[in-house]
Amino acid sequence: MNTFCLNRKRNSYCNITQLSLVTLLFSLCAFTTVCAQGAENMILIPAGTFTMGSDSRAADEKPKHKVYLDAYHISRYEVTNAEYYEFWKLQAASPEKVSQHTPENFTHLPQIGDWPARAAQFPNYPIVGISWHDANAYAAWKGMRLPTEAEWEKAARGYTDRIWPWGNAMEPHANTAANDDGYENRLAPVGSFPKGKSYYGVMDMAGNVWEWTADWYSDVYYWSSSQAAAKRPKKNPTGPAVGSWRVLRGGSWMDNIARCSTTFRFYLYPNLKTSFVGFRLAKTAEKISK
Numbered sequence: 001m002n003t004f005c006l007n008r009k010r011n012s013y014c015n016i017t018q019l020s021l022v023t024l025l026f027s028l029c030a031f032t033t034v035c036a037q038g039a040e041n042m043i044l045i046p047a048g049t050f051t052m053g054s055d056s057r058a059a060d061e062k063p064k065h066k067v068y069l070d071a072y073h074i075s076r077y078e079v080t081n082a083e084y085y086e087f088w089k090l091q092a093a094s095p096e097k098v099s100q101h102t103p104e105n106f107t108h109l110p111q112i113g114d115w116p117a118r119a120a121q122f123p124n125y126p127i128v129g130i131s132w133h134d135a136n137a138y139a140a141w142k143g144m145r146l147p148t149e150a151e152w153e154k155a156a157r158g159y160t161d162r163i164w165p166w167g168n169a170m171e172p173h174a175n176t177a178a179n180d181d182g183y184e185n186r187l188a189p190v191g192s193f194p195k196g197k198s199y200y201g202v203m204d205m206a207g208n209v210w211e212w213t214a215d216w217y218s219d220v221y222y223w224s225s226s227q228a229a230a231k232r233p234k235k236n237p238t239g240p241a242v243g244s245w246r247v248l249r250g251g252s253w254m255d256n257i258a259r260c261s262t263t264f265r266f267y268l269y270p271n272l273k274t275s276f277v278g279f280r281l282a283k284t285a286e287k288i289s290k
């Protein structure tokens with residue numbers, strides 16, 4: 001793991017102007033070979049069937065049913081401020097675009113801060129204050145996409161039926177609203193909870209920031225998938241065809257641990273920019289022809 005890109009300490013270049021400060025950051029980053037979304041930090045999730053949903057939790061998570069997914073990659077970490085800054089600064093040639101993809105400021109939350117200063121101040125913290133559209137634009141720029149809801153859930157729970165990415169015990173292995181996780185009422189740098197990694201090694205799938213997925217939300221999606229699965233498990237489902245809200249998964253620093261489970265489903269209007277929503281990337285694995 002790259003120590004610069006995942007350094008937990010705040011840097012102290014406070015007397016330099018915002019832009020030169022951020023430029024300095026990325027000059028340094030260029031000398032390193034690994035940032036959070038480097039190729040080695042895209043985790044291959046093998047093809048196969050997994051169990052989606054839960055029989056014992058919220059109504060929209062029911063019932064358990066089988067879903068088949070082709071192999072895909074998902075990013076080990078939530079996308080960081082430093083990474084998003086690389087994308088954002090390239091929009092500078094178009095005032096319309098730079099405005100469109102500028103994260104929301106959180107002056108009242110100094111632990112998150114204003115953009116772009118926070119890209120240098122907190123480079124390894126997850127990007128927040130971005131809409132679903134911003135997340136999509138970033139993913140496309142990286143040649144990737146957002147995970148589907150099914151891809152997100154498989155990466156979080158593996159082939160087991162884990163309630164949380166690490167298992168079924170309610171332990172402080174995630175940045176939630178609890179006071180015992182080391183990050184009280186604030187974000188944590190990505191990858192701060194190695195004991196909370198999923199079966200596949202994906203980090204922060206519980207807590208820290210909610211993560212936009214590609215899918216529209218429907219409260220009967222799991223039920224309708226289960227009806228189809230009774231004949232044959234759905235293959236690479238992409239969610240409802242239409243909707244008003246996009247699905248978010250995993251819970252955040254503002255949520256109790258129950259909402260950070262591997263099956264809990266949340267949703268927001270896609271144009272909302274909040275202090276508790278970020279995203280991670282996915283990419284379909286290339287098929288090797290014989």
Ligand SMILES: [Ca+2]
Nearest residue numbers: 175176183184
């Ligand atoms: Ca916390």
Ligand SMILES: [Ca+2]
Nearest residue numbers: 204207209250
């Ligand atoms: Ca998360």
